[in-house]
Amino acid sequence: MGVRGLQGFVGSTCPHICTVVNFRELAEHHRSKHPGSTPTIVVDAMCCLRYWYTPESWICGGQWREYFSALQDFVRTFTAVGIKLVFFFDGMVEQDKRDEWVKRRLKNNREISRIFHYVKSHKEQPGRNMFFIPSGLAIFTRFALKTLGQETFCSLQEADYEVASYGLQHNCLGILGEDTDYLIYDTCPYFSISELCLDSLDTVMLCREKLCESLSLNVADLPLLACLLGNDIIPEGMFESFRYKCLSSYTSAKENFDKKGNIILAVSDHISKVLHLYQGEKKLEEILPLGPNKALFHKGMASYLLPGQKSPWFFQKLKDVIALDKEPIPINSDPESRQVPVYTDPESRQDVPMCTDPESRQDVPMCTDPECRQEVPMCTDPESRQEVPMGTDPESKKEVPICILPEIKQQLPIATDPEVKLEAPVHLNPEIKQEDPMNMDPEIKQQGTMVSDTEILKVARTHHFQAETYLVYNIMSSGEIECSNTLEDELDQALPSQAFIYRPVRQRVYSLLLEDCKDGASTCPAVKEWFVYPGNPLRHPDLVRPLPMTVPGGTPSLKMLWLNPEPEVQARRLDTLLACFNLSSSREDLQSVETPFRALCCLLIYLFVQVDTLCLEDLHAFIAQALCLQGKSTAQLINLQPDYINPRAVQLGSLLVRGLTTLVLVNSACGFPWKTSDFMPWNIFDGKLFHQKYLQSEKGYAVEALLEQNRSRLTRFHSLKSVVCKACMKENRRIVGQSHWGHTGRWGRPSSGSHRSGSGYSRSAQGQPWRDQGSGNRQYEHDQWRRY
Incomplete structure (x- = not known):
C-alpha cells in the first residue's frame, strides 16, 4: 500500500519524476559500466500478480495452463535480453500490519458479495473492473517460477524490505513492482510493473532524487x-x-x-x-x-x-x-519487535541510485545514478498511468516479516522436493543471519517460536525462504497463519467455507509440526488462524488446537521425515500425509492410481466425506475435467467458453484449488512424499473446463459425453470414481445423484447440516448455521467437522 497519498501526488503534482525507460537499453548500459556483471532485476512478485494474470476468465477457479504460459513468456522476454530476474514473495504478515491486512480482507469480502450478486443476476463473469485474482495465485506462482528455473524467495519479514535490501546489496538494475514505499527506501531504481509493455520492454521509472528536488528534501x-x-x-x-x-x-x-x-x-x-x-x-x-x-x-x-x-x-x-517495543504503545503496537538496522547518510552513497516505496504497492518507478539518468528518455504522461485496471487482490500484498539476502550458500536439507531444486541455493546475508531465531537471546527466542528444536527450525526456515513450503515455518516459528479471501457466496448456506472444510487437516499438521505437544494436545498452545470466511469480522484470530492423528506404526519425528535419506522412510512420509487427511485405510487404493490423479483422488475423497451436499454429478465433473485436461492444448483452453456462469460451480472451483494449497502444506510438512508437480493446478485443473463439465453433468449428460467420447478416458474415469466411492463408503458416505434427493431439490435435502461433524458436536444442534461462527476468538480443539 505504501505512503498515504503519495501515489496520486506523484501522478498529478510531480509527473516529471516519471520517466519512460527501456530495460534492454538499461541492461546494455549496466554491462558496459560493470563488465562481467549480469544485469539483475529484483521483482516484488506480489505486486505483479495482477499484471501476470492475463487470461480473460478468472471467476471459474483459474485458467492455470494459460497463466503458466504467460509467466513463461514473461521470463523468456527478460532472459532474451540478458536480464536476470530474482523474485520475492510475501512470507508472513507482521503484527504492525495486521490491522491493515484485516481492513483489506473485509473490503474484499464486500467486493466478493458484489461479484456473486452480478453472477446470479447476469449468469456471466463481471467485467475487469470487478476482477478478483483466483485463489492460491501467489502460492502457485512461486512453484511455477521455480519450475521455470527462476530464483524465487519467500520473505522472512516485510517483503518490500527484503526486496529493497537485495536490490541495494547486489547492485541490481532496479526493482520491479508497484509500491510507493520503494520511493522511500534508499536503494536501487524503482520501475512500475503496471506500466511495463512486455513487447518493447518499456516501462516507467520513478526517480527518488527528482522527488526530493521537488519537495526540497x-x-x-x-x-x-x-x-x-x-x-x-x-x-x-x-x-x-x-x-x-x-x-x-x-x-x-x-x-x-x-x-x-x-x-x-x-x-x-x-x-x-x-x-x-x-x-x-x-x-x-x-x-x-x-x-x-x-x-x-x-x-x-x-x-x-x-x-x-x-x-x-x-x-x-x-x-x-x-x-x-516493550513500551506500551496505544496504536498498532507490536509485541515482537522487528529487528531493523539504521539508515546511512545519503552523501556516503553516491554510487547507489535512489530508493522506492515498499508499502504503497501502487505505481512508482525510480531514478538511476546520475550517469544513467543522462541517457533516460522523456517523461510519460501521468494520466496514461491510470489506464491499468485496478481491483482488489485477495492474495496479493500480504505484509511480511525478516530479511535474508544472498551471500552465504546453504546446503538444502535431505527432504526436498526434487522438482523444486531448480534455482541456486538459498543465500543468507551474514548481517541478517544474526537475527536468526536460533541465534537470538533466549528471551526473544522463547517468545518467538513454538518449536524448541533449533535444528528442525533452521531446516523449516531454509525451506520457507527458498519458497518450497507453505505455512510450515509460520506455524513453527510464530504459531500464527493467515489465508486470504476466497470466492465464496455468503448467502449460500449449503456449501461450507474452505476455511472449515480443511481445518481438520491443518489441525493434524499442527500436531505433527509442534512435536512438543504430541503427548498431550490439550496442553499445546493453540495456533492463531486468520482465515477469511463469510461472517468472520476478523477482530480476533480463531484459536485452533492440534488434533491427534493415527499413523500406522506411530507418528514419525520431523527429523525422520525431513532429514533421514533412507529409501524406506519415503513410505513413512506417505503414511503421514494420508493420516493428515484421515485416509490411511485407502492407502493401497490410492497407491494404485497413476499420477497426477493420485493427489486429486485424495482431495476428492476428503471433500466428499466432509461435505454432505456434494453429489454424484459434482464428482463426475471433477474427474471428467481432470481427464479431459490432459489432452487439451493451451489454445483449446483459451477458446473454451462455458454456456453460462453458475455461482455454485464458482465456489466448487475455488474449493478444489484451496484443497491443492492445503496439499502443499501437508506434503511439505511430511517431507515431500509426493512430487509437487503432481498437484500443481496447471496439471489437474482448469476453471473453464471444470465449469463446462459441471454444467453438462448437472443437465444429466452421460459420462461418455462428459469425456468427449474418448474410450481410453472412460476406463480411467470408472477406475478413479471407484477409488473415491469405495473410500467414502468406508466412512459411511454414499455419494448419490441429485435425483435421489427428493422433490425438494438439492438444497432441500434433509440433513443435520452441510458439514459433517464429530465428537458429539454439531452446528445444527447449537442452532447456528456454519456461516455464523461468531467473532473468531473461540478455541477449536476437536475434529468438529467430521462425523466419524
Missing part, C-alpha cells in the same frame, strides 16, 4: 516524510492534527492541487524549513508531537533503514529500537 528525509504522512505502520490519524497545522501555515498552497497533494507539500515544507533548523540540536521527539506514540514512530522510521544504513534524524542502536 534530502533522500534521508523521505522516511520521516513517509511516517508523518502515514503508512502501513503509522496510522493515518496519528499525525492528522500535525499535518493540518503544517497546511494552515503553508503559504504556497496551490488551488489547482488536491487536498492530499497540498498536505504533502506542506509537510515537506515544514521538514525543510523548520525541522532542518533543529536537526542535530534537538531530539526528534522534542520537535515533533510524538507523545505516547514515540516507540511506534521510531519503529516506522527504522523500518525504512536497510542493512548498514543510518538516519540523521535519530541515532538509536538496534537494541534501543527493540527496547522501545
Whole structure:
C-alpha cells in the first residue's frame, strides 16, 4: 500500500519524476559500466500478480495452463535480453500490519458479495473492473517460477524490505513492482510493473532524487516524510492534527492541487524549513508531537533503514529500537519487535541510485545514478498511468516479516522436493543471519517460536525462504497463519467455507509440526488462524488446537521425515500425509492410481466425506475435467467458453484449488512424499473446463459425453470414481445423484447440516448455521467437522 497519498501526488503534482525507460537499453548500459556483471532485476512478485494474470476468465477457479504460459513468456522476454530476474514473495504478515491486512480482507469480502450478486443476476463473469485474482495465485506462482528455473524467495519479514535490501546489496538494475514505499527506501531504481509493455520492454521509472528536488528534501528525509504522512505502520490519524497545522501555515498552497497533494507539500515544507533548523540540536521527539506514540514512530522510521544504513534524524542502536517495543504503545503496537538496522547518510552513497516505496504497492518507478539518468528518455504522461485496471487482490500484498539476502550458500536439507531444486541455493546475508531465531537471546527466542528444536527450525526456515513450503515455518516459528479471501457466496448456506472444510487437516499438521505437544494436545498452545470466511469480522484470530492423528506404526519425528535419506522412510512420509487427511485405510487404493490423479483422488475423497451436499454429478465433473485436461492444448483452453456462469460451480472451483494449497502444506510438512508437480493446478485443473463439465453433468449428460467420447478416458474415469466411492463408503458416505434427493431439490435435502461433524458436536444442534461462527476468538480443539 505504501505512503498515504503519495501515489496520486506523484501522478498529478510531480509527473516529471516519471520517466519512460527501456530495460534492454538499461541492461546494455549496466554491462558496459560493470563488465562481467549480469544485469539483475529484483521483482516484488506480489505486486505483479495482477499484471501476470492475463487470461480473460478468472471467476471459474483459474485458467492455470494459460497463466503458466504467460509467466513463461514473461521470463523468456527478460532472459532474451540478458536480464536476470530474482523474485520475492510475501512470507508472513507482521503484527504492525495486521490491522491493515484485516481492513483489506473485509473490503474484499464486500467486493466478493458484489461479484456473486452480478453472477446470479447476469449468469456471466463481471467485467475487469470487478476482477478478483483466483485463489492460491501467489502460492502457485512461486512453484511455477521455480519450475521455470527462476530464483524465487519467500520473505522472512516485510517483503518490500527484503526486496529493497537485495536490490541495494547486489547492485541490481532496479526493482520491479508497484509500491510507493520503494520511493522511500534508499536503494536501487524503482520501475512500475503496471506500466511495463512486455513487447518493447518499456516501462516507467520513478526517480527518488527528482522527488526530493521537488519537495526540497534530502533522500534521508523521505522516511520521516513517509511516517508523518502515514503508512502501513503509522496510522493515518496519528499525525492528522500535525499535518493540518503544517497546511494552515503553508503559504504556497496551490488551488489547482488536491487536498492530499497540498498536505504533502506542506509537510515537506515544514521538514525543510523548520525541522532542518533543529536537526542535530534537538531530539526528534522534542520537535515533533510524538507523545505516547514515540516507540511506534521510531519503529516506522527504522523500518525504512536497510542493512548498514543510518538516519540523521535519530541515532538509536538496534537494541534501543527493540527496547522501545516493550513500551506500551496505544496504536498498532507490536509485541515482537522487528529487528531493523539504521539508515546511512545519503552523501556516503553516491554510487547507489535512489530508493522506492515498499508499502504503497501502487505505481512508482525510480531514478538511476546520475550517469544513467543522462541517457533516460522523456517523461510519460501521468494520466496514461491510470489506464491499468485496478481491483482488489485477495492474495496479493500480504505484509511480511525478516530479511535474508544472498551471500552465504546453504546446503538444502535431505527432504526436498526434487522438482523444486531448480534455482541456486538459498543465500543468507551474514548481517541478517544474526537475527536468526536460533541465534537470538533466549528471551526473544522463547517468545518467538513454538518449536524448541533449533535444528528442525533452521531446516523449516531454509525451506520457507527458498519458497518450497507453505505455512510450515509460520506455524513453527510464530504459531500464527493467515489465508486470504476466497470466492465464496455468503448467502449460500449449503456449501461450507474452505476455511472449515480443511481445518481438520491443518489441525493434524499442527500436531505433527509442534512435536512438543504430541503427548498431550490439550496442553499445546493453540495456533492463531486468520482465515477469511463469510461472517468472520476478523477482530480476533480463531484459536485452533492440534488434533491427534493415527499413523500406522506411530507418528514419525520431523527429523525422520525431513532429514533421514533412507529409501524406506519415503513410505513413512506417505503414511503421514494420508493420516493428515484421515485416509490411511485407502492407502493401497490410492497407491494404485497413476499420477497426477493420485493427489486429486485424495482431495476428492476428503471433500466428499466432509461435505454432505456434494453429489454424484459434482464428482463426475471433477474427474471428467481432470481427464479431459490432459489432452487439451493451451489454445483449446483459451477458446473454451462455458454456456453460462453458475455461482455454485464458482465456489466448487475455488474449493478444489484451496484443497491443492492445503496439499502443499501437508506434503511439505511430511517431507515431500509426493512430487509437487503432481498437484500443481496447471496439471489437474482448469476453471473453464471444470465449469463446462459441471454444467453438462448437472443437465444429466452421460459420462461418455462428459469425456468427449474418448474410450481410453472412460476406463480411467470408472477406475478413479471407484477409488473415491469405495473410500467414502468406508466412512459411511454414499455419494448419490441429485435425483435421489427428493422433490425438494438439492438444497432441500434433509440433513443435520452441510458439514459433517464429530465428537458429539454439531452446528445444527447449537442452532447456528456454519456461516455464523461468531467473532473468531473461540478455541477449536476437536475434529468438529467430521462425523466419524
